Amino acid sequence: MMKLKVYTDRMSQPSRAIIIFCKMNRIDFEEVRIDLAKAQQRSPEFQEINPMRQVPAIVDGRFKLFESHAILRYLVCTFPGVPDNWYPADVSNRARIEAILDWHHSNLRRGSASLVFNSVLAPKFGLPLNLEAAKEAEKILDSSISKIEGIWLKGNSKFLLGNFQPSIADLSLVCEIMQLELLDKKDRERILNPHKKILQWIENVKVATNPHFEEVHAVLYKVRAKLHSNPSSISGESIKSGPKVKLSPKL
């Protein structure tokens, strides 16, 4: 039987979640890199894997699947030996996790991904920064972080919903928040530091999934270092109407 293939770019939050999940659960897989900065997701070959042209995607034998939450659920149900905490069999506990996963798309993910893209990453993809869009995104992000803290991190629980072990929702949401590492340090601290429970929760997920967590995020830290050693790429000014920045072949 062919090994599970996982198509990823580790700069993509949901790609990282899938890789960490596979490593944590000793799922044997081959990681195939699809370099988003080189637009490899637009190749005809990859379109055969995922017609939506996004990472992550998987191929398991003849079965192809995309959307990271769908992939996580599929892996839990297909590969034996995944501990119940990741995606509980109990209907009510599972439903509460589904609610977080579904909520994520239009809230935390929308805010975080748009903020990072529009305030830092866009030039790497040949697009201008858009600080107006970034400002709107930060509002959604702030509101999302407050809701996670107030609703799902009540009390002193280590993980969402008062759980003692992480679920796929903890993994997906924390991998998303990690994208804020790409922001200027001051911006990241302004957003996250008022939320002590969020900071502790990120740390708890790291500890529970290390060494895989830090290994999979290493690329992110490298790009962060490169971004912030080159002040011109993070000028802090809107260059919405300015010239397009060329795709960096180094990213």
Next chain:
Amino acid sequence: MMKLKVYTDRMSQPSRAIIIFCKMNRIDFEEVRIDLAKAQQRSPEFQEINPMRQVPAIVDGRFKLFESHAILRYLVCTFPGVPDNWYPADVSNRARIEAILDWHHSNLRRGSASLVFNSVLAPKFGLPLNLEAAKEAEKILDSSISKIEGIWLKGNSKFLLGNFQPSIADLSLVCEIMQLELLDKKDRERILNPHKKILQWIENVKVATNPHFEEVHAVLYKVRAKLHSNPSSISGESIKSGPKVKLSPKL
């Protein structure tokens, strides 16, 4: 045992999907109306039901749940006798449906909900129209509709993924598209008419779920009639910087 309570506003796309699903599957429930135009979702009583202050939400005994896809999955798993087509037990078939449900949030829903809100509904909620946001939303909507048609409605299948019976993904996505009924007829036709397979698919879901489908959408048709008999509320001009329109107590 207490009857299932379903908190809805039939002007909300996912609320309608839940009601139609319950009626189709003879799930005994009490519908509790939360009037969004009167901001009833912001009441302290409703916040106890759903801290996110959104409809739909359910209370089943002591269990509370929000997010419509999570609710649909929960209902399938909790109420006996729901036919397998709605949410197949087969892992691969289920995973393909999960991918559609997850994709929906940042694509079809984001485009459709934002277009309708910013071009028609905003004044009903005391906010100005925003035709710039509506234009951006229409791009996302157009792209989403093309992808549904090209990827999931291949061939002559009646429902998504080549299925002969509808799934919860068909129901969720078609209830979303129905929101376009609130647009000016010309706008709706401009968006949908180039997509014959989408039109046929909407019709197929209607036929498969009637009389419930039309009964649950009756409110939408009424609001449409009211909106378009009063040209001042759909002037077609941006009133972004204009005065706020008062909440209509009649909606």
